[in-house]
Amino acid sequence: MRHISSVILVALLSACGGEQASQEAPEATATITHGAVNDARLRNAAGSGEDWPTHGRTWSEQRYSPLASIDANNVAGLQRRWSFDTGTTRGLEATPIVVDGTMYATGTWSVVWALDARSGALLWTFDPQVPRELGARACCDVVNRGVAVYRGRVYVGTLDGRLVALNAADGSVVWEVQTTDPNKNQTITGAPRVLEGMVIIGNGGAEFGVRGYVSAYDADSGALVWRTYTVPGDPSDPVESEALAVAADTWSGEWWKGGGGGTVWDSMAYDPELGLLYVGTGNGSPWVRELRSPGGGDNLYLSSILALDPKDGRLVWHHQTTPGDTWDFTATQQIILADLPIDGAPRKTLMQAPKNGFFYVLDRETGEFLSGEPFVRVTWADGLDAKGRPIEAPGQDFRDGLRFVQPTFFGGHNWQSMSFSPDTGLVYIPAQEILGAYMLDGAFRRTARDFNVGTELNVFAAFPPEVASGHLLAWDPVRQREAWRVPHGLPWNGGVLSTAGNLVFQGTADGRFVAYRADDGRPLWLDHTETGVIAAPISYAIEGEQYVSVLAGWGGIFALAGGTAARGAARGPGILLTYALPQAAPTPEQIQAFVTRPGPLADGERLYHRWCSRCHGAGAVSASSLPDLREAAARMGDGVAAVARDGVPGTGMPAMGGEISEEQALLIARYLLSRAEETLR
Ligand code: HEC
Numbered sequence: 001m002r003h004i005s006s007v008i009l010v011a012l013l014s015a016c017g018g019e020q021a022s023q024e025a026p027e028a029t030a031t032i033t034h035g036a037v038n039d040a041r042l043r044n045a046a047g048s049g050e051d052w053p054t055h056g057r058t059w060s061e062q063r064y065s066p067l068a069s070i071d072a073n074n075v076a077g078l079q080r081r082w083s084f085d086t087g088t089t090r091g092l093e094a095t096p097i098v099v100d101g102t103m104y105a106t107g108t109w110s111v112v113w114a115l116d117a118r119s120g121a122l123l124w125t126f127d128p129q130v131p132r133e134l135g136a137r138a139c140c141d142v143v144n145r146g147v148a149v150y151r152g153r154v155y156v157g158t159l160d161g162r163l164v165a166l167n168a169a170d171g172s173v174v175w176e177v178q179t180t181d182p183n184k185n186q187t188i189t190g191a192p193r194v195l196e197g198m199v200i201i202g203n204g205g206a207e208f209g210v211r212g213y214v215s216a217y218d219a220d221s222g223a224l225v226w227r228t229y230t231v232p233g234d235p236s237d238p239v240e241s242e243a244l245a246v247a248a249d250t251w252s253g254e255w256w257k258g259g260g261g262g263t264v265w266d267s268m269a270y271d272p273e274l275g276l277l278y279v280g281t282g283n284g285s286p287w288v289r290e291l292r293s294p295g296g297g298d299n300l301y302l303s304s305i306l307a308l309d310p311k312d313g314r315l316v317w318h319h320q321t322t323p324g325d326t327w328d329f330t331a332t333q334q335i336i337l338a339d340l341p342i343d344g345a346p347r348k349t350l351m352q353a354p355k356n357g358f359f360y361v362l363d364r365e366t367g368e369f370l371s372g373e374p375f376v377r378v379t380w381a382d383g384l385d386a387k388g389r390p391i392e393a394p395g396q397d398f399r400d401g402l403r404f405v406q407p408t409f410f411g412g413h414n415w416q417s418m419s420f421s422p423d424t425g426l427v428y429i430p431a432q433e434i435l436g437a438y439m440l441d442g443a444f445r446r447t448a449r450d451f452n453v454g455t456e457l458n459v460f461a462a463f464p465p466e467v468a469s470g471h472l473l474a475w476d477p478v479r480q481r482e483a484w485r486v487p488h489g490l491p492w493n494g495g496v497l498s499t500a501g502n503l504v505f506q507g508t509a510d511g512r513f514v515a516y517r518a519d520d521g522r523p524l525w526l527d528h529t530e531t532g533v534i535a536a537p538i539s540y541a542i543e544g545e546q547y548v549s550v551l552a553g554w555g556g557i558f559a560l561a562g563g564t565a566a567r568g569a570a571r572g573p574g575i576l577l578t579y580a581l582p583q584a585a586p587t588p589e590q591i592q593a594f595v596t597r598p599g600p601l602a603d604g605e606r607l608y609h610r611w612c613s614r615c616h617g618a619g620a621v622s623a624s625s626l627p628d629l630r631e632a633a634a635r636m637g638d639g640v641a642a643v644a645r646d647g648v649p650g651t652g653m654p655a656m657g658g659e660i661s662e663e664q665a666l667l668i669a670r671y672l673l674s675r676a677e678e679t680l681r
Pocket of ligand 1: 608611612613614615616626627628629632640643644648651652653654656668
């Protein structure tokens with residue numbers, strides 16, 4: 001009954017809903033029917049929560065939704081509204097994008113799905129056909145963290161290093177560029193960002209000996225606008241910039257032969273007022289500093305936050321979180337921009353909780369270090385000095401033997417995104433405590449197609465599972481201290497969403513999706529996802545109704561490499577889950593009016609429910625493995641009528657020409673098409 005009533009309600013709503021008013025009609029997007037995101041819309045995204053138009057929802061990447069119809073008082077009633085089976089079993093790390101009622105998500109092997117955000121119906125799929133043998137070049141699973149949507153296109157970075165622009169309406173390829181050298185080992189897992197007519201994309205691969213860079217491509221043509229390297233190259237080649245000349249003095253030996261590292265594989269944020277693009281850079285190649293730069297040095301710009309001029313990619317300022325990194329302490333973790341009260345006055349800040357375990361607050365205009373404190377157990381440094389430089393703890397040198405270190409290369413916090421709520425002033429961090437062990441690999445030699453780390457990894461085989469745990473940490477960035485925490489058994493839990501409904505949503509490695517009160521961390525609601533959640537949830541609204549979505553699919557580096565420490569995780573098929581509050585049930589009068597309404601569509605509907613719905617679903621919504629006839633109708637139009645009469649020989653689809661006339665079959669086909677238009681859009 002509930003199912004039937006929701007079908008009726010959808011029909012009723014769409015009957016009176018009419019066309020959705022477009023939010024703005026700038027000339028540039030006047031003719032774009034899908035993915036009509038532009039700079040003005042992104043700039044104004046903070047105010048309206050209807051869409052989730054870019055990776056971190058806004059350019060400031062706060063991952064805070066101003067929607068509040070789902071709130072701490074009613075979230076206990078949250079229900080699954082729809083789900084989409086991804087047909088995958090490896091890690092799902094993407095943040096879906098939602099624009100004007102369409103959701104764009106990615107899965108393993110860089111596959112893109114466009115779905116109706118209200119019904120979950122699949123609109124189109126794009127499979128970039130990444131050669132599977134290239135999976136061996138991916139350090140950390142064949143994952144993808146999402147697309148960018150802009151000016152009618154959907155941009156995806158593929159595992160094999162391509163940036164592909166798709167038509168947002170149908171998923172067809174508009175242009176495609178190779179952003180990497182196919183003979184090297186770069187991979188793309190991060191989401192592109194879009195701004196000022198450009199698509200910004202980096203890549204990963206430091207373990208495999210590459211030199212880090214970030215590139216900007218013209219959003220319309222795919223032409224390269226600029227490329228900024230993050231570490232100096234071969235000194236016998238011309239140096240690309242002043243910033244790299246400065247950096248070269250902080251390296252020694254023949255680092256360029258191993259690429260150097262410093263890849264830009266995940267975080268970016270943009271401040272349009274300051275005109276600054278922020279990117280985080282990764283670890284060195286190899287990890288161990290003596291093997292990379294034997295004479296020492298800070299090795300700029302590894303493990304750094306870089307502020308770039310988006311016009312030309314020029315470096316404006318930098319802050320290196322782990323100078324001369326030797327532990328794989330990347331600073332690619334999420335960057336959040338927010339205005340915080342510092343010493344009583346509002347300040348334009350940038351926040352990051354990189355792998356090294358310190359929570360950083362910087363002035364985002366100048367790069368000035370404002371504060372930094374450990375947000376997890378930190379043993380490698382005794383703190384940060386007045387300029388934010390770590391004070392390395394004595395006795396850390398692992399050249400002469402095994403050293404235990406916290407955090408580890410899995411990070412006190414990894415790529416799983418955190419969230420900042422301007423309501424509570426707290427940052428919600430998927431934090432983890434994992435003991436690290438480092439010991440120089442005495443037999444290290446660089447290899448072209450394998451991990452180049454330089455520390456012995458077999459020490460982990462001796463570890464009991466208890467050395468790893470995780471928690472959801474609410475952090476006060478102004479006071480630089482914990483507000484509350486929720487312990488999780490396992491590390492490697494999902495990214496976080498906070499909302500104006502005083503809620504924080506997070507999925508867990510053990511297969512739960514949970515809502516907490518944002519101010520005190522009290523758990524209010526949960527759903528069992530059957531597979532570990534590592535991706536971050538989003539929230540959006542269609543015609544005033546709020547939804548929460550999350551991709552569930554256990555995987556990523558800790559799942560692959562964690563061994564016994566990761567064994568408690570839930571392993572199941574990948575699924576995209578969408579939740580909403582229960583719909584108000586239609587009244588008996590509404591149902592009566594709906595069922596007896598006149599007209600050819602209603603006649604087609606009655607015929608459909610007489611002959612077809614027992615297999616293909618009430619309201620033409622298939623909840624089984626049998627074909628969803630809305631999709632079939634969208635694809636074959638009136639051709640459905642012929643299938644209805646002739647059947648599909650050799651299958652369970654019966655020929656019904658003896659029972660239903662051509663005219664009746666056509667009425668059914670037209671009804672199905674109208675259902676497709678109503679619910680698939
Ligand atoms: C007894 C169950 C059953 C009934 C009743 C039934 N179908 Fe089907 N139908 C199927 C099955 C099973 C398939 C999938 C056949 C296959 O394996 O290709 C199918 C396939 C189809 C397809 C092809 C879908 C595609 O994606 O290519 C259409 C169209 C279709 N049915 C229309 C109808 C219509 C219209 C009616 C009612 C007049 C109807 N079916 C009644 C079982 C049924």
